[in-house]
Amino acid sequence: MTIEWLDEERFRVGDLVFRYTQDYTAVTTDEEVIILKERPFVEFYIALLERERPKHLLEVGFYEGGSALLWAMLFPASPQSIFARSIRQSSDSRRDFPT
Numbered sequence: 001m002t003i004e005w006l007d008e009e010r011f012r013v014g015d016l017v018f019r020y021t022q023d024y025t026a027v028t029t030d031e032e033v034i035i036l037k038e039r040p041f042v043e044f045y046i047a048l049l050e051r052e053r054p055k056h057l058l059e060v061g062f063y064e065g066g067s068a069l070l071w072a073m074l075f076p077a078s079p080q081s082i083f084a085r086s087i088r089q090s091s092d093s094r095r096d097f098p099t
Contacts, residue, residue: 001013001014001073001074001076002074003042003046003074005039008020008039009021009039010032011039011042013070013073013074014073016032016033016069016073017031017032017033018032018033018034018035018066018070019032019033019034019035020035020036020037020038020039020042021034021035021036022036024063026064027064028064028065028066033064033066033069033070034063034064034066035063035064035066035067035070036063036064036066036067037066037067042070045067045071046074049071049074049075049078049079050075053075053078053079054078054079055078055079055080055081056079056080056081056082056083057071057079057081057082057083058083058084058085059082059083059084059085060084060085060086061085061086062084062086065084065086068082068084
């Protein structure tokens with residue numbers, strides 16, 4: 001899959017729209033996935049994962065789980081496993097994402 005930037009805060013991967021925000025009250029909905037990484041960080045991490053192709057990816061502490069979902073969608077074959085752990089309660093719509 002590829003990333004399509006809609007503007008500086010929103011991008012699409014497949015059928016999902018991701019939105020960058022610093023609003024910690026924003027939650028993932030059926031219309032958009034919240035991500036706390038600005039465009040330069042998203043582009044940096046994509047380049048890093050394309051170059052390194054890690055077998056496993058660990059993300060400790062996340063907000064709505066948007067970046068773990070993004071990596072899984074963009075890199076379905078590598079990493080082989082993505083582990084994401086947070087102590088924050090999940091929003092209802094995030095629980096419905098495929099694993």
